[in-house]
Amino acid sequence: MGFGGIPIQRISQEECTALFDEVVAAGVNFIDTARGYTVSEQFIGNALRGRRDKFILATKSMARTREAMEKDIEISLANLQTDYIDLYQIHNANDAQLDEVMAEGGAMEALLAAKAAGKIGHIGLTAHGLSTFERALEIDEIETVMFPYNIVESQGEALIARCAEKNVGFIAMKPLAGGAIEDGTLAMRYILANPAVSVVIPGMYCADEVRENAAAADNAAPLTEDEQARSKAIVDALGEHFCRRCNYCAPCTAGINISGAFLFEGYLSRYGLENWARDRYASMSVKASACVDCGLCEERCPYHLPIREMLKNCAEKFGE
């Protein structure tokens, strides 16, 4: 089990530094962050001062051109206060963007140059689309793939198995499906029961989460019948049309907090927290009913969710 660096953005530098004492104590030695996670690289760099050598460091950049990637690698090295990053990833590329990365003048040139110069150790890709995952497996320079994998998102399973066959590292992201799965222990157990998974990176921001996830990861026994039944119940409850809260759909033309609306709807419909969900929904300044049907969000959603239809359902349930 590794450490996912997204939630670092929600805590202070002091809390982050203290959190890494817990991370070390739990035996976690893989950290994943990104140029795009605002302060995450910087906070982690500060927290690792004097203990950089205890960790395998991974970060990533949305740069697609050689020039932009060269700049981002230098910024990551400075932020993380190191002269070597173990794994540098192309962040959330789709097929067209992967073409750009691999073309002349593309980001791959910068990554290979940085690798040759000893600034980075390995090159990886993170993606949300199956076709991009599949193409990455045909590109020899790509040594790891990060893709969503969890109880309700097993669409990558065949490709994950191919990673193992090809000796490509597989990094499981979104173990809780963006917060849709509430049972963190079961979520971790499900993912780590697959031997083709190299590492799973739950995002963590407090000591309890580190301890709970580490305990789940320590239990290497196959899933029990009860755990299998509970996993199936989660799949049945969520179906395919659920929001992973990645926010790639933003900004909404009408100003709706799309993932927030879906989160509250989930609490209303699935988790029996009606009052809490209604209160939180009421505090949203723009309600789901404000959708003007432009469709732009649906073009941006990597999961091709029928967002407009889902928002209509949300507006009906909350009555506004």
Ligand code: SF4
């Ligand atoms: S379709 Fe509706 S929810 Fe989507 S961006 Fe347009 S206004 Fe916002």
Ligand code: SF4
């Ligand atoms: S609607 Fe799609 S893009 Fe928006 S947060 Fe949910 S999963 Fe992500």
